[in-house]
Amino acid sequence: MIRFENVGLRYGMGPEILRDISFQIPKGSFQFLSGPSGAGKTTLLRLLFLALAPTRGLITVFGKDRTLIKRNELPHLRRKIGVVFQDFRLLDHMTTYENVALPMRVRGRDESSYRNDVVELLKWVGLGERINVLPPVLSGGEKQRAAIARALIEQPEILLADEPTGNVDPTLARRLLRLFIELNRSGTAVVIATHDLQLMDQVDARRMVLAEGRLTLHD
């Protein structure tokens, strides 16, 4: 679905953060992206999400060369890629329900067409009782799950999660991991950026390891 060939990235005139990165994210696959802090995991996720353009190399997204994708085609492609950001990015003045429903509302969909999906998704992530509260009263783990629900509401083909277990206790981390595994079993490709070795040891999944700008794959 997504292919990188000899991709390099530098911010401005700075050093090359990523060098000669080549890999593919196959349909329905599950992989961890790991590496020390500052290795470039978030940067690589931003490239995958088309939020950044590489400074060299080729990125193909759903069969299209990234450089040939027109600006007005980006929203359509991004809808196929769900993202859970490290800082959640929930809107504090909207309820959990409204945050998760927002992508649908922005698309001008009638509420009756998505209301049940939003509620079901919130129940699935364990927030059935927190539907009508505002994010400031949610715990860190609850915000994390709300962010996961929002990333999934448009049924993306691939889910990218940046340190999804970074701020939660080991029990909740295991629960979140189970959600990702269940999601993957239903056909969604999953990429989890993490440096939590315990988490990675719980799943026999492909590992993509970043170090000093290079990527090593352990299938």
Ligand SMILES: Nc1ncnc2c1ncn2[C@@H]1O[C@H](COP(=O)(O)OP(=O)(O)OP(=O)(O)O)[C@@H](O)[C@H]1O
């Ligand atoms: N917008 C930016 N402008 C300039 N440099 C940046 C920018 N974003 C990240 N960097 C630099 O790129 C490098 C990789 O950062 P990145 O956030 O991708 O790493 P990471 O592996 O996700 O780290 P962490 O595990 O700490 O989140 C770091 O040296 C960082 O300072």
